[in-house]
Amino acid sequence: MRPSVERNNATTDLVVFIVTMLVALILHALPSRLGGGPDLAPAFPLIALFIWSVRQPWFIAPPVLLLVGVMQDLLAGAPMGVWAFAFLVAFSVMRLREADGAGGEIGPLALRFTLTAIVAFGAAWGAGSFAIGAPVAPGPLITEAILTILLFPIFAWLFARRKERSTFS
Numbered sequence: 001m002r003p004s005v006e007r008n009n010a011t012t013d014l015v016v017f018i019v020t021m022l023v024a025l026i027l028h029a030l031p032s033r034l035g036g037g038p039d040l041a042p043a044f045p046l047i048a049l050f051i052w053s054v055r056q057p058w059f060i061a062p063p064v065l066l067l068v069g070v071m072q073d074l075l076a077g078a079p080m081g082v083w084a085f086a087f088l089v090a091f092s093v094m095r096l097r098e099a100d101g102a103g104g105e106i107g108p109l110a111l112r113f114t115l116t117a118i119v120a121f122g123a124a125w126g127a128g129s130f131a132i133g134a135p136v137a138p139g140p141l142i143t144e145a146i147l148t149i150l151l152f153p154i155f156a157w158l159f160a161r162r163k164e165r166s167t168f169s
Contacts, residue, residue, distance in 0.1 A: 017052055017059050021068055024048040029075035040140060042148040045072050046120055049087065050113050050152075051159050065091055079131035082124050090120035106156050113152045121145040 024044035045068050053060040069084025076083075094116045121141050128136045 013056055014059070017056065020048050020052070021045065025068070025071050025075055028072060040144050040147065042151045043117070043120070043144060045069075045083075046087070046090075046117060046148060047113075047152055047155050049091070050116055051156060053091065054109065055159070060091060062088060078124075079128060082127045082131060085127045086120045086124035089123040090116050093119050106153055109156055110153050113156070114149050117145055117149050117152075 024047065028041050028044045030041065049060055049065070049068060065087040066084045069082075069087045070080065072078070072083040073080050094112065121144070125136055125138060125141050
Protein backbone atom coordinates (compact mmCIF):
# COMPACT_ATOMS: atom_id res chain seq x y z
CA MET A 1 0.00 0.00 0.00
CA ARG A 2 1.34 3.42 -0.96
CA PRO A 3 1.58 6.11 1.73
CA SER A 4 -0.75 9.01 1.27
CA VAL A 5 0.55 12.22 -0.26
CA GLU A 6 -0.64 14.19 2.78
CA ARG A 7 1.39 11.98 5.11
CA ASN A 8 4.48 12.35 2.90
CA ASN A 9 4.12 16.15 2.99
CA ALA A 10 3.80 16.14 6.79
CA THR A 11 6.89 13.95 7.12
CA THR A 12 8.83 16.12 4.70
CA ASP A 13 7.75 19.26 6.55
CA LEU A 14 8.84 17.73 9.87
CA VAL A 15 12.28 16.86 8.47
CA VAL A 16 12.62 20.35 6.97
CA PHE A 17 11.52 21.84 10.31
CA ILE A 18 14.18 19.91 12.23
CA VAL A 19 16.91 20.81 9.73
CA THR A 20 15.80 24.45 9.72
CA MET A 21 15.95 24.66 13.51
CA LEU A 22 19.40 23.04 13.65
CA VAL A 23 20.77 25.41 10.99
CA ALA A 24 19.19 28.41 12.78
CA LEU A 25 20.77 27.37 16.08
CA ILE A 26 24.19 26.87 14.50
CA LEU A 27 24.03 30.21 12.65
CA HIS A 28 23.10 31.97 15.88
CA ALA A 29 25.95 30.34 17.80
CA LEU A 30 28.69 30.86 15.18
CA PRO A 31 29.69 34.44 16.11
CA SER A 32 30.10 33.51 19.78
CA ARG A 33 32.27 30.51 18.88
CA LEU A 34 34.45 32.25 16.26
CA GLY A 35 35.63 35.01 18.56
CA GLY A 36 37.48 38.12 17.54
CA GLY A 37 34.38 40.07 16.60
CA PRO A 38 31.27 41.26 18.37
CA ASP A 39 29.25 38.49 19.94
CA LEU A 40 26.04 39.50 18.18
CA ALA A 41 23.98 37.60 15.66
CA PRO A 42 20.33 37.84 14.73
CA ALA A 43 18.12 35.44 16.67
CA PHE A 44 17.76 32.99 13.80
CA PRO A 45 15.97 30.44 16.02
CA LEU A 46 13.30 33.03 16.85
CA ILE A 47 12.82 33.79 13.15
CA ALA A 48 12.57 30.08 12.30
CA LEU A 49 10.17 29.37 15.17
CA PHE A 50 7.91 32.25 14.16
CA ILE A 51 7.82 31.27 10.49
CA TRP A 52 7.04 27.68 11.37
CA SER A 53 4.39 28.80 13.88
CA VAL A 54 2.62 30.51 11.00
CA ARG A 55 3.16 27.74 8.48
CA GLN A 56 2.70 24.61 10.63
CA PRO A 57 1.53 25.78 14.07
CA TRP A 58 1.31 22.26 15.50
CA PHE A 59 5.12 21.95 15.23
CA ILE A 60 5.58 24.77 17.76
CA ALA A 61 4.42 23.12 20.97
CA PRO A 62 5.77 24.15 24.40
CA PRO A 63 8.22 21.21 24.58
CA VAL A 64 9.69 22.30 21.22
CA LEU A 65 10.05 25.88 22.46
CA LEU A 66 11.78 24.62 25.61
CA LEU A 67 14.13 22.36 23.66
CA VAL A 68 15.10 25.02 21.12
CA GLY A 69 15.55 27.59 23.90
CA VAL A 70 17.78 25.30 25.97
CA MET A 71 19.82 24.41 22.87
CA GLN A 72 20.23 28.13 22.11
CA ASP A 73 21.36 28.75 25.69
CA LEU A 74 23.88 25.90 25.46
CA LEU A 75 25.31 26.95 22.09
CA ALA A 76 25.46 30.67 22.86
CA GLY A 77 26.69 30.35 26.43
CA ALA A 78 23.68 32.08 27.99
CA PRO A 79 22.42 31.17 31.48
CA MET A 80 20.34 28.01 31.21
CA GLY A 81 16.65 28.57 30.64
CA VAL A 82 16.80 32.21 29.55
CA TRP A 83 15.78 31.65 25.93
CA ALA A 84 13.51 28.72 26.77
CA PHE A 85 11.60 31.07 29.07
CA ALA A 86 11.68 33.89 26.50
CA PHE A 87 10.31 31.68 23.71
CA LEU A 88 7.55 30.29 25.93
CA VAL A 89 6.49 33.76 27.07
CA ALA A 90 6.62 35.32 23.60
CA PHE A 91 4.69 32.57 21.85
CA SER A 92 2.15 32.33 24.67
CA VAL A 93 1.47 36.06 24.62
CA MET A 94 1.29 36.29 20.84
CA ARG A 95 -0.97 33.25 20.49
CA LEU A 96 -3.54 35.04 22.60
CA ARG A 97 -3.95 37.62 19.83
CA GLU A 98 -6.61 37.14 17.20
CA ALA A 99 -5.32 36.22 13.76
CA ASP A 100 -4.57 39.19 11.55
CA GLY A 101 -6.78 37.81 8.82
CA ALA A 102 -4.23 39.01 6.28
CA GLY A 103 -3.33 35.60 4.90
CA GLY A 104 0.33 35.41 4.08
CA GLU A 105 1.11 39.05 3.48
CA ILE A 106 4.58 39.98 4.69
CA GLY A 107 3.61 43.37 6.20
CA PRO A 108 1.19 42.11 8.88
CA LEU A 109 3.46 39.14 9.57
CA ALA A 110 6.44 41.47 10.03
CA LEU A 111 4.41 43.53 12.50
CA ARG A 112 3.40 40.40 14.45
CA PHE A 113 7.01 39.21 14.39
CA THR A 114 8.22 42.58 15.66
CA LEU A 115 5.83 42.34 18.60
CA THR A 116 6.87 38.73 19.23
CA ALA A 117 10.55 39.70 19.13
CA ILE A 118 10.00 42.59 21.55
CA VAL A 119 8.26 40.26 24.00
CA ALA A 120 10.95 37.56 23.56
CA PHE A 121 13.89 39.90 24.02
CA GLY A 122 12.19 41.60 26.96
CA ALA A 123 11.59 38.23 28.60
CA ALA A 124 15.19 37.17 27.87
CA TRP A 125 16.46 40.39 29.47
CA GLY A 126 14.29 39.80 32.54
CA ALA A 127 15.25 36.13 32.86
CA GLY A 128 18.93 36.89 32.29
CA SER A 129 18.88 39.66 34.87
CA PHE A 130 17.18 37.35 37.35
CA ALA A 131 19.66 34.55 36.61
CA ILE A 132 22.73 36.67 37.33
CA GLY A 133 21.14 38.70 40.12
CA ALA A 134 21.69 42.09 38.51
CA PRO A 135 20.32 43.97 35.49
CA VAL A 136 21.88 42.84 32.23
CA ALA A 137 23.31 45.57 30.01
CA PRO A 138 20.51 46.09 27.45
CA GLY A 139 22.70 47.35 24.58
CA PRO A 140 23.69 44.01 23.05
CA LEU A 141 20.15 42.62 23.37
CA ILE A 142 18.68 45.71 21.76
CA THR A 143 21.17 45.48 18.89
CA GLU A 144 20.41 41.77 18.43
CA ALA A 145 16.67 42.49 18.50
CA ILE A 146 17.00 45.20 15.86
CA LEU A 147 19.10 42.92 13.62
CA THR A 148 16.56 40.13 14.03
CA ILE A 149 13.57 42.36 13.26
CA LEU A 150 15.27 43.88 10.20
CA LEU A 151 16.20 40.47 8.77
CA PHE A 152 12.82 38.84 9.33
CA PRO A 153 11.10 40.11 6.13
CA ILE A 154 13.87 38.60 3.98
CA PHE A 155 13.49 35.16 5.54
CA ALA A 156 9.70 35.40 5.53
CA TRP A 157 9.71 36.25 1.82
CA LEU A 158 12.13 33.42 1.01
CA PHE A 159 10.15 30.91 3.04
CA ALA A 160 6.84 32.04 1.54
CA ARG A 161 8.22 31.30 -1.92
CA ARG A 162 9.09 27.70 -0.98
CA LYS A 163 7.67 25.11 -3.40
CA GLU A 164 4.21 25.65 -4.76
CA ARG A 165 2.99 27.78 -1.88
CA SER A 166 3.12 31.50 -2.47
CA THR A 167 1.79 32.51 0.96
CA PHE A 168 1.97 31.25 4.51
CA SER A 169 -1.52 29.82 4.39
